Every structure is written in C-alpha cells, then in structure tokens.
Amino acid sequence: MSSGTRPKVLLFGAGGVGTVYLWLLSKAADTTAVCRSNFYVVKRDGFIINSSIFGQGLHFKPEVVRDCEEAASKAASVPYDYVVVCSKAIPGIVPNLIAPAVTPGKTAIVLVQNGVGIEQEYTDAFDSNPIISAVVYLPATQRPAGVIAHGEVEKLQLGSYPTSASQIPARAFTELIRAAGGTAEFHDDIQPRRWFKLLINASWNPICGLTLSKDTDILESCDEAGAVLLAVMMEIRDIANANGCAMTKEEVEYQLSRAQARIPLNAGIEPSMLQDVQAGRRIEVEAIVGNAVRMGKAKGVQCDRLEMLYVLAKALDLQIGRR
Template sequence: MPKVLVFGTGSLGTCYAWALANAVGQDNVTAICRSNYEFASRNGFTIHSNLWGDNLHFQPRIARSVAEAVQQLASDAQPFFDFVVVAAKAVPTDPSIAELIGPAIAKGKTAIVLLQNGIGIEDEYAQLYPESPLLSTVAYFPATQVSPGVVHHREVETLHVGTYPATAPARHKEVALEFVELLGKGGATAKLHDDIQRKRWGKLLVNSSWNPVCALTRLRDREFIEASLSLDLGAEDKWGDGVRFIKDVMLEIAAVAQAYGYSDVDEGMVDFQIGRAVVRDLPGVQPSMLGDAFDSKTMEVDAIVGNVVRLARKKGLAVPMLRTIYILANGLSESFARKKLQS
C-alpha cells in the first residue's frame, strides 16, 4: 500500500487524511500535528460531515515533526513516503514549508501534493525537488476544526488535481491519476485536469477578493453586502456599492488571469461568483482570512493576494484596487505577528 504523510492537520488536512486512510489503511498514513498533537496522539481525529457521515473516527500515525515521521518508517518494509500532502496554510515560515518536508522526500519516489490556496506557490517545491512529481490542487471544501482533532464539514467536497507544470512528464501525470484514484477509493471526490492553474485562477476570483475584504471589515460576505446597501455611491443594481466594489476587484483578478492565457476567467465567471454570494442567507460565509483575523493569526496574504499583484506587474497591468487591498491586509497580518512578539 502507498504510504502518505500529511503535513498540516487543520480542517482540510484532517478530512483528506481520513479519505486517504480509508484507501490505504490508517497505519499507512502519518499526520504531522503541532497544536493538536497531544489530543490526536491519544484520541485520533473525528469528523462530523453532512456529506460523509457523523462521528467518523480514525487514528493514523501521529508525529510532531517530519524527522520523527521518517524515523517511524525506519522499521517498515517500505521506508519512504509515496505522497507528502502539504495541507498547512501557505504563509511564510523560516525554514520554509518546502524545506521542512525535505527529510520525507525520497528522490524520484515521493510525490508532493500541495493542498493550499493561492497562485504561484509551486515554484520553490519544483526547484528544491525537480525529480519529484508535483501535484497542485484546488479544494472546494467548507470545513472547520471546532476543537483539537474535531472537524465539522458541510456538504460541498471536490478536489481538483493537476501536475505542475501542466507539461510535466508522463510519469508525473500517472502519479496524479493514482492520487485521484486513491481519493476516490477513500470516499472523496477528486477530478484530474491537464492544466490545474485554470482552476486556481477561477478560485482566486473569490479568494483574492472576499478573503481580505472580509478580514479587513470583520464581516462575512453577506454581512458586507448588507452593510453597504445604503451608501448611495452610484451603484446601478439593487445589491449596492459593496457588490460593485467586489466585482471591480474580481475584474482586476480576471484581467491578470487573461494576461496569462486563461481567457475563460472573464466577466461571466465574475458574475457567476457574485451571484453565489448575493443569494446567501445572512450572515453568509466566513472566509479563512476572517477566521484568522478573529484569532489574530498570520493570514495567507501573499499567496492569495500579493502574488496576483506581482504577476500583474510582470505583465505591466495596473491593479490599483487589489494593490491597495494587499497593502492593507498585509499590514493587518503584520500587526498580529508583532503582537505575538510583544506578548
């Protein structure tokens, strides 16, 4: 059976660790835990899902570090991992996450799976591990870790998977298919794509707009819309100036996507994403950055917003609204980091 290391066991990492444990057996899955280590090592994990079922309990191997996880494999017949799934948030660390997983990467044998948000996050992994298959993913998976080792998951669940780059060797394409099939065997929904970046840009329309705006305003998406209905700044539709603002930001993101060859990330797709938000019941969705802001945690500002601004600059595109949001959201995230240093 393939052996899997999951680096990052928040809500997303826990749920896909469960699916992979169903496919390969929980003894072949190792979860790296930090804040939830004590609980998970004693009790494992429990998922309550509207889609998969309630009280789903599993207990994979638990390790505090990648080095410890590798050491646990020393006595196994196969002393290396087939897949390292990176499910930690894409925030700057020293050493970087790409460097931290190094001890678990067997040259030419271990595939790396990036279960993270953002754009332009793959390059460091590709440079450090050029012979390893590198799989990039886009998750649609509303889940929350409500306490250490306990995750609540709502009804949507799809993971889009593709190689990085899209022109990867045939063997890497085969590994991507193997990973998709493992998830299917484990009860999850995974779809294979020739070019996963198209899906990344499509999700960025939502992530790079709603995430920082909700974090900066401390409002969920539908609350933000409601709060701006009476501003009377000249919006032409009934949803008001907040929706017009979000649409303008999304159109800047779409323009960057189109500059990189993804012409179908257009105003039609923007309108579709806007339409999803305006029909939600109050209070609406709480994006991950808003949750981080409430908890005074470092946010994924660079991966989700800053990299779009930098990619726009490379193409000579002006994105003034997104640039402003990036500067403000980066300042908010920095305030949390400074507060931790002072405490």
C-alpha cells in the same frame, strides 16, 4: 508508488481540510499525519469529524508524529509515496519542514492549498520529485483541537506542476482519492482552476478579514459594495487572462452571485482569512493576494483595488505577527 501494497501517505497540516482527507485516505492508503498544535490531544484521543456529507461523530485515531524528522524515521525502509501538504500557504517555510520526509526521485508532493504561484518553491527545493497542484473545495473548521466540522462540499481538482510535467503522478493521486471515496477531478492544466477559485479567495478573504465581516455583510454595507466586489474580481480575471488563463465576465459574475444568493438566506460565510484574524493567526496574504498582484503588474495589468487590498492585508498580517 509501492506496487502491490497500499500507497504510503504523509499528511502535513492536520487542520480541517487535511483531517478530512486523512480520514478518506486512511481507507485506501497507509497514512501518517504530522500534527503540530494539536499533537497531544490527537495522539491521545484521535480526531472526531462531524461532516454534512460523510456523517456525524466519525472517530478515528491515525498514526501521528510531531514533525517530518519523526515521520522519516518511521519510514526508513519504505519511503513515502505522497506528502500531502494541507498547511497554510506561507512562503519560505514548508519545503524545509517537509524535506526529511521527501525521498528524492520518489515522493510526490501534493499541494492542497489556495493561492497562485505557490508551487515554484517546491519545484526549486525538490527538483527530482513530482509536484501535484490541487484546488480544494471543502469548507471545514477545527474547533476545539481534534474536532472537525465539515460542510456540504468536498471536491479536489488536480494537475501536474508545471503543466508540461508528466501527468502520471497526478492521475494516480486522483485515482487514490476516488478509491478512498472522495471527489477528485484530473485537469490537463490546473492553473485556470486555481485562478477561478482565486476570484473568491483574493477578494472575499482580505475584504472580510480586514472588516471582521461575513461576505454578505459586506454586500449589504453600502450601495457601492457590489460594484466594488465585482471590480476586484474583474481585476483578478484580467491578471489571470494576462497569465494565459482565460476567464469570462460571466464566470466572474457567477462567483460573485454565490454570495449575493445567500443574502436573503442570512447565510453569510466567514472566509478562512477572517477566521484566522479572529483567532490571531497569520494570514496567507502572499499566496492569495501578493503573488496575483505581482503577476499582474509584471504583465502591465491595472489592479489598483487588489493592490490596495494587498497593502492592507500585508500590514494587518505583520501586526498579527507582532502580538
């Protein structure tokens, strides 16, 4: 980290989640954002954040660039301390895109993404750089470009990848988020937190995306739905357990109960995969479902329902890609 000065942060993926962290980090760091689909509107008008926590109508104009080559040319003398990746976790793409902005042995890469097994391609591509793995709870959508709606939760759980790597970079980034006014927890082992969030992501995301339904609509669709959802989550739990991340049945039931509790409030949630399908965008099927299925099968875990969801979501994703 640039001692004595504010750390230098490049955000990659200025969607809802990324933009809220960009706004927070801009209070404690020198920030630049790679904007792709929203570049022109953000360059001209900046962002507006309407947040249930931080306030309505928050306007800011960050430094924006079109890609990491441009970001690198702006950072020629002082390299980036952090590249914060908030883009979708589609394998095989992002390491190449961020490479120009990553200084070997220096820049820490922070992965603020869903799914499991997403970190290895970064370790492979940047073997001298710290990799920080983060689990994010921050419901946010960007619609139209440059305008972010943010709900009532903001929490980041952080740890090093692999777990045996030095904790110093992840602890430093945790402190940076806190200094910026955000909520960050450091974890000695972040992987169990990834699996715990995966209980909801790998179940609700494909189920809602395939059926174009909110989560509560699924639970109300037929008598079998609640038991099937629990069974899918239990398969994810079994895979997590087989991969060294212990979770109890009570933790699984807690994750399911969050949707059940919203039925009487008529407050169904549209998971990101449903939003993506509705907008015609590719979905994070490998990071959120495929990797878990493969990690389960490698350990001999029975996960027929999750595998069924994987095949369906994979086919849907390919169909979206053809449009």
